[in-house]
Amino acid sequence: MEFFFFERITSSLDTLATKVQFPPMSSENELNPTPAGPKPWIDAGRKRVTAEDVARIAGVSRSAVSRAYTKGAYLSLEKRRRIHDAAEALGYRPNALAAGFNSNRSNLVAIVTGNLNNHYDGVFTAELVTRLNGLGKLPVVIGRTTDNIGDSEILEVLDYPLDALVIRAGSVKAETVEKCLRLQVPVIVSGRILAVGNVDCLCCDNHAGMEMAVAEFARSGRQRIGYLGGHPELSAEQERCAGFVAAMQKRHLEPVVMEHADFSFEGGYTTGTKILQGSDRPDAILCGNDAMALGVMNVARETLGLDVPGDLAIIGFDDIELACWPCFDLSTIRNPIDVTIDGIVSLLESRFADPARHGETIRIAPEFIPRSTH
Amino acid sequence: MEFFFFERITSSLDTLATKVQFPPMSSENELNPTPAGPKPWIDAGRKRVTAEDVARIAGVSRSAVSRAYTKGAYLSLEKRRRIHDAAEALGYRPNALAAGFNSNRSNLVAIVTGNLNNHYDGVFTAELVTRLNGLGKLPVVIGRTTDNIGDSEILEVLDYPLDALVIRAGSVKAETVEKCLRLQVPVIVSGRILAVGNVDCLCCDNHAGMEMAVAEFARSGRQRIGYLGGHPELSAEQERCAGFVAAMQKRHLEPVVMEHADFSFEGGYTTGTKILQGSDRPDAILCGNDAMALGVMNVARETLGLDVPGDLAIIGFDDIELACWPCFDLSTIRNPIDVTIDGIVSLLESRFADPARHGETIRIAPEFIPRSTH
């Protein structure tokens, strides 16, 4: 009697099996034979199996099913087994969203990132995703590959009850962050410092990094130093540019050229061409990030046949994976992803433990990585 | 009287303001001044504002609030205005998860990807994320940067009611996919063909791609052709390797060497060193992907001082962005990401429209991109 439901499902599946058309056979077929038993096809009318269904099959109350998945809950061994069997037969898994729904934890953590095509941001996001997966969180990525992300996308994802929001968009408005906080969503900003209550921030000490780079150029006797930055609207660019200018002034040096591109290889290549073909060519270029530095290096070597570092010294910023490839071996300022991710995870855990704690700011120390381009 | 709730909130915030400690001031502070009015700090005890709260403030029923956010619903202009004002004052946004909870649409789409540090997979994921964002879906990324992802991670994310699951893990088991289908979660597999009912697949015609590459080597008179593939467990590698072997046999050519690495630059570099320093060096190497091809190229040029393509011809697979950088200018087989993503989105939409439709398989046509390394 109580097995009626179960029978209805299997019979429904058998009926379906005759109707559904298989995709064309492939060579994979014998490698991965479909095992015998009920075919796991999607049935338009049927919905996900719930605890109620399992309870009906196992002949227990729905509460018992819930307890079967709760460690430490009182439940007789006999029932636990019956429930487990029924769940197995039906393919039941507790709906984590429904569970989190009343415990007020969605496990959703949104990662808002600037431009995913930027190699550094891509690796950064991937690394953060990996860590969040390890913490049992669901990383929801919000980003674009074409352009930098805007604040409207952040507001959209806020419609979901996030456990936290990690923002890595250099131009996010303080006003937007405040809207997050009003919805009681903890915010962590990476890549810029934001003076808004309750927000945790991490940022590389870009100023110090640029000072290191200029010091290296000065030490090796470069006199005609140029600068190629990213989009001036981005916070990282503002700090790096200011750091460069300050370091130059300190040494009474005048920049030969100062240009801005878009933090991409293509940008570095195009603007690098303009700089190097200009009337007074620098003998050193400090780049706002590695991608642009590689673009400049390509112009120098491939297009103009210049010797790097003989004719032109180049220093980048970030230390992306490509920087240490033998063909580049780029001197650069490391903006350590691992340290930053560790910091984010640490801040997240502190915030989960005490949502109302005051905001904390972590400055990440950059490091000069001497290679062969300066 | 009915405004008691609102007053409680504001007074609670004002009390808090004296207790919470500000983060240290920064130079950003005057750029982004905190606007006057209630400070949007997180309050440990307070929860997200609900429609019920808005209803209380606006003096209407909760249904009315819901209708205020439903286009086309009957609601007097007067009420709509009052609700909008109250919502604005409280910072209310409908909880999208609760809304989707009973309409059986979570908007969550999981993307399971092999190794996020693989450049191709990284860009692929980023592009798919961008598209899904545009469709109003929440892309949940499951992946690792260290190793290839396993099936257990897929089963974990299945605890959430996904709208769909896009798998790009070359070694996913058919059994795992069946578990997804049993939970009524549509599955799209990219990068391999899986003969399981209701599953949509996309896969580049790797066999044809390798045939093109071998044809190019043969045309330019290369006789001593070697092969460097990825991990043999991955479906893409199996197809590519088989394609290479078949194309060679067809021309009565014997491979000089056949090795396998891990689809990474480092793998290509290390195994490339082994191949090129061996006793009989090939005059052409066909690589399983571009990353390894670039690794091989680095060994050849930087370490051994070989001329590419004079001493050694190289052809890769994928056509990643780096392949067309001037310093590489790598001849390769394009595995077009844009076409693949278009296909995924198209399959997704068909699947949403008719969840029970039979599985469809799309073969993506590869294209030979002649550059200067062959």
Add this chain to the structure above:
DNA sequence: GACCAATATGCACACGTGTGCATATAGTGA
């Protein structure tokens, strides 16, 4: 047998929303 603690189990509520249904009000035409 009496008492108590430990174990087992079901009921009912909460979580936040959309919406079907019933009902109330306003507007229009005869």
Add this chain to the structure above:
DNA sequence: TCACTATATGCACACGTGTGCATATTGGTC
């Protein structure tokens, strides 16, 4: 005034789960 339609609004249910509370059963000790 009546009938009919268009508009407006609230009640109550559904979605799937965890859990507090009350109650029932068991096992052990005096």
